[in-house]
Amino acid sequence: MNPGIAVVCRDREVSRWLEQWLASTRLVPPVPLTLAVDVTGTLPVDDGDPRQPFCQPILEIRSGPPQGDVRIRWLQAPAWAAIASSGRTAEVHLTPEALADRDLVARSFLTTVLIFLLRRAGWHHVHGATARDPTGRGWLFAGNTQSGKSTTAALLASRGWAVGTDDVAFLVQDGGSVDVVAQRATIALRPEGAALLGLAGGTPVRGGQKTAFFPEELGGAWAERVTPQILVLPRVGGGDVTWAEPLRPREALAELVRWSGWVLLEPALAQEHLDLLNALARQVRSYRLTLGPDLFKHPDLFTELIP
Amino acid sequence: MRLTALDGEGVALHLGTRRYYSVSESGLDLLDALTAPKSLEELVAVLLSKYEVTLEQATASAREFIEHGVRTGVLVVEEVP
Numbered sequence: 468m469n470p471g472i473a474v475v476c477r478d479r480e481v482s483r484w485l486e487q488w489l490a491s492t493r494l495v496p497p498v499p500l501t502l503a504v505d506v507t508g509t510l511p512v513d514d515g516d517p518r519q520p521f522c523q524p525i526l527e528i529r530s531g532p533p534q535g536d537v538r539i540r541w542l543q544a545p546a547w548a549a550i551a552s553s554g555r556t557a558e559v560h561l562t563p564e565a566l567a568d569r570d571l572v573a574r575s576f577l578t579t580v581l582i583f584l585l586r587r588a589g590w591h592h593v594h595g596a597t598a599r600d601p602t603g604r605g606w607l608f609a610g611n612t613q614s615g616k617s618t619t620a621a622l623l624a625s626r627g628w629a630v631g632t633d634d635v636a637f638l639v640q641d642g643g644s645v646d647v648v649a650q651r652a653t654i655a656l657r658p659e660g661a662a663l664l665g666l667a668g669g670t671p672v673r674g675g676q677k678t679a680f681f682p683e684e685l686g687g688a689w690a691e692r693v694t695p696q697i698l699v700l701p702r703v704g705g706g707d708v709t710w711a712e713p714l715r716p717r718e719a720l721a722e723l724v725r726w727s728g729w730v731l732l733e734p735a736l737a738q739e740h741l742d743l744l745n746a747l748a749r750q751v752r753s754y755r756l757t758l759g760p761d762l763f764k765h766p767d768l769f770t771e772l773i774p
Numbered sequence: 775m776r777l778t779a780l781d782g783e784g785v786a787l788h789l790g791t792r793r794y795y796s797v798s799e800s801g802l803d804l805l806d807a808l809t810a811p812k813s814l815e816e817l818v819a820v821l822l823s824k825y826e827v828t829l830e831q832a833t834a835s836a837r838e839f840i841e842h843g844v845r846t847g848v849l850v851v852e853e854v855p
Binding site: 521531715716717720721724725730731732734737738741742744745748749 | 776780783789793796
């Protein structure tokens with residue numbers, strides 16, 4: 468069980484599965500939250516919501532006035548959730564079709580529900596990988612799914628670094644600093660990423676399109692939470708050479724907003740989220756890192772470029 | 775609109791259009807002033823009170839800011855009878 472997020476669900480099998488999934492995320496918020504889940508054949512009728520949806524590839528999210536709540540509709544299969552603006556419970560409706568692919572519904576729909584629920588506990592999502600180097604410094608790598616975050620995280624784990632996540636992270640105010648809490652998950656690599664690192668084994672995921680490794684399997688450790696001192700914005704370059712370029716705090720802030728896109732939703736929570744991004748931009752040294760294949764032949768290049 | 779400043783510049787989030795903008799220091803001052811409707815003259819006064827600029831420069835800056843804001847859907851201009 469997850470000690471911070473309760474599950475209320477009449478379907479005992481689904482309830483057990485949800486509890487296991489929540490426990491596996493290792494996300495324990497500072498205030499109690501609840502997923503109230505109804506397994507149903509039909510979703511609530513929601514035709515009267517006049518709010519323009521924020522569209523993701525297989526998600527529609529409505530937020531802001533006049534209702535004030537956030538409503539999330541999954542487009543892959545029928546599933547729907549609502550969270551009141553000041554509530555601490557997500558009302559979730561899952562159909563048997565949505566539950567047919569448990570990995571996908573958890574990774575796509577339920578993770579999004581969790582992201583909005585955790586906002587109510589002051590945890591604000593950032594699309595990034597986290598790590599702690601052998602000297603104890605915290606690192607955040609922010610960027611999209613094609614930016615090289617996962618390959619970099621796997622490389623660092625193979626060098627003995629502690630890695631928190633390669634994708635889903637949460638900004639948290641901790642006294643005078645901003646920490647980043649990681650959702651516990653495997654590092655998922657495309658075949659070209661695994662080949663660059665010379666990795667064999669791992670667990671096939673996402674229909675065999677990726678291979679997943681826990682950082683411990685790569686020689687590293689897991690970092691539940693880091694205090695970032697260095698922000699890296701990675702991107703895959705077209706050339707052979709890896710290079711780093713320092714960014715000013717203002718540039719880092721604009722990039723953090725870009726990779727923390729939910730800041731643009733839910734007016735009641737946007738300023739708190741934006742203030743955290745600002746504090747983080749002040750806290751870190753920031754670099755844009757253009758990745759080349761030379762890094763994987765000479766991994767020490769990483770800390771030579773960003774000392 | 776939500777604003778945050780850093781090193782004299784900042785980022786503005788427009789939650790209505792779900793867009794964000796990098797904003798100059800003077801732009802932040804104008805956006806801050808526009809939490810309530812303001813006339814062009816009032817925005818010019820904001821710039822004159824904080825920066826060593828001429829009336830012409832402040833007016834040109836405020837006009838440019840308003841035109842850009844209207845183009846991007848962040849600002850609405852209404853004629854006052």
